[in-house]
Amino acid sequence: SDPGSLMSDMQNTTESKRLNVQGLTHSYGGKNAISDVSFSIEAGEIVALLGPSGCGKSTVLRAIAGLIQPKNGKIVLGNQDLADVSARGRGIGMVFQNYALFPHLTVAENIAYPLACQQISRAARKQRVEEMLSLVRLNDFGNRLPRELSGGQQQRVAVARAIAGRPSLLLLDEPFGALDRALRFDLQVELLHLQKTLGITTLIVTHDQEEAQSLANRLVLMNKGNVEQIDTPMTVYDRPKTLFVNTFIGQANLLHGTVLRFELDTTVIGLPDNRLLRLPRRLNFTPGSRVTITFRPEEVRLTALPGENTQPARMTVSVPLGPSLVHELVLEDGTSLRASEVRGPSTFIPEPGAQLFAEIDTARCHAFPAEPEFISE
Numbered sequence: 167s168d169p170g171s172l173m174s175d176m177q178n179t180t181e182s183k184r185l186n187v188q189g190l191t192h193s194y195g196g197k198n199a200i201s202d203v204s205f206s207i208e209a210g211e212i213v214a215l216l217g218p219s220g221c222g223k224s225t226v227l228r229a230i231a232g233l234i235q236p237k238n239g240k241i242v243l244g245n246q247d248l249a250d251v252s253a254r255g256r257g258i259g260m261v262f263q264n265y266a267l268f269p270h271l272t273v274a275e276n277i278a279y280p281l282a283c284q285q286i287s288r289a290a291r292k293q294r295v296e297e298m299l300s301l302v303r304l305n306d307f308g309n310r311l312p313r314e315l316s317g318g319q320q321q322r323v324a325v326a327r328a329i330a331g332r333p334s335l336l337l338l339d340e341p342f343g344a345l346d347r348a349l350r351f352d353l354q355v356e357l358l359h360l361q362k363t364l365g366i367t368t369l370i371v372t373h374d375q376e377e378a379q380s381l382a383n384r385l386v387l388m389n390k391g392n393v394e395q396i397d398t399p400m401t402v403y404d405r406p407k408t409l410f411v412n413t414f415i416g417q418a419n420l421l422h423g424t425v426l427r428f429e430l431d432t433t434v435i436g437l438p439d440n441r442l443l444r445l446p447r448r449l450n451f452t453p454g455s456r457v458t459i460t461f462r463p464e465e466v467r468l469t470a471l472p473g474e475n476t477q478p479a480r481m482t483v484s485v486p487l488g489p490s491l492v493h494e495l496v497l498e499d500g501t502s503l504r505a506s507e508v509r510g511p512s513t514f515i516p517e518p519g520a521q522l523f524a525e526i527d528t529a530r531c532h533a534f535p536a537e538p539e540f541i542s543e
């Protein structure tokens with residue numbers, strides 16, 4: 167091959183592109199899997215699509231990749247509408263959990279495979295493969311077969327193969343799903359580094375909220391085929407828009423009650439057994455509304471004596487989790503509650519069965535309309 171094509175190929179670096187998904191709807195056999203899904207990813211950004219099993223994450227990914235034709239909606243990459251672009255022609259790199267390497271090809275051949283379709287000269291391909299092997303730290307593994315690699319190494323080859331063609335969008339579907347926790351973490355750090363270095367616009371699908379929070383600039387939270395919130399991991403945690411988001415991201419305690427009345431800037435909530443909870447703001451609910459009040463375990467403090475906004479509680483068990491201590495409690499009406507605190511040398515560890523008071527940080531409580539299953543007459 168001629169040196170001229172090698173030169174022009176080397177200058178052909180990845181161009182970051184913005185992805186815009188607008189009103190995406192798809193159904194399988196008449197049943198909607200996703201409805202009106204819209205979000206965008208800025209050029210070079212990592213966004214995680216997150217939600218419980220069956221919420222439609224893979225369907226969104228397949229539509230972007232061009233593997234299914236969505237019933238409705240628009241997908242624009244850079245300034246190109248992808249509607250009439252074939253899967254191959256989209257310039258998208260993919261790593262799927264079950265997207266195995268070709269078992270009979272070596273690592274180097276696997277990585278070179280997508281390049282062969284791109285009319286890149288042999289010399290340039292060889293150089294690109296070396297570059298990719300080095301990026302995923304597998305320099306000496308080019309001649310091995312996939313079965314001679316560990317699971318983590320195989321996944322790194324899959325990542326190398328996905329980015330070898332310098333895609334302008336990288337799609338990852340549960341890429342580390344099959345790997346153990348420690349290895350997952352290593353690969354996440356590696357992927358993040360790689361993504362930043364190359365500046366590839368990336369969409370990662372996962373049901374693992376920690377993975378999503380550690381990798382992504384922004385999260386797209388999906389539930390039952392709909393998008394419920396799009397925000398940074400911190401905003402999603404601190405200001406969840408729905409009860410689903412609140413309980414899906416991090417842990418939340420739930421108290422079901424009724425809005426009784428407003429007293430100046432306070433909302434008085436009636437809880438079971440005629441207990442009250444006073445929230446230091448006016449909620450946007452009319453008196454009589456059934457509500458679910460939520461708060462995080464770290465927003466519950468245990469005290470020996472009753473005070474304002476304390477609920478009598480019985481200790482079930484205290485579990486040390488590394489630097490913190492997690493307490494499981496039961497309120498008098500049987501509602502379970504979780505409290506957590508950072509453990510210090512003098513942290514008091516209550517006995518199981520101890521009668522205590524749970525003091526709730528009411529300034530940080532959220533209130534949502536009660537879901538039908540929690541409304542009992």
Ligand SMILES: Nc1ncnc2c1ncn2[C@@H]1O[C@H](COP(=O)(O)OP(=O)(O)OP(=O)(O)O)[C@@H](O)[C@H]1O
Nearest residue numbers: 194195199217218219220221222223224225226373
């Ligand atoms: N090929 C198919 N034929 C029929 N129904 C399908 C098909 N693929 C997905 N579904 C259904 O569409 C819905 C969304 O599925 P999808 O795979 O997109 O969810 P997901 O969020 O990726 O789930 P998971 O995390 O379990 O992979 C589910 O109810 C699923 O059963």
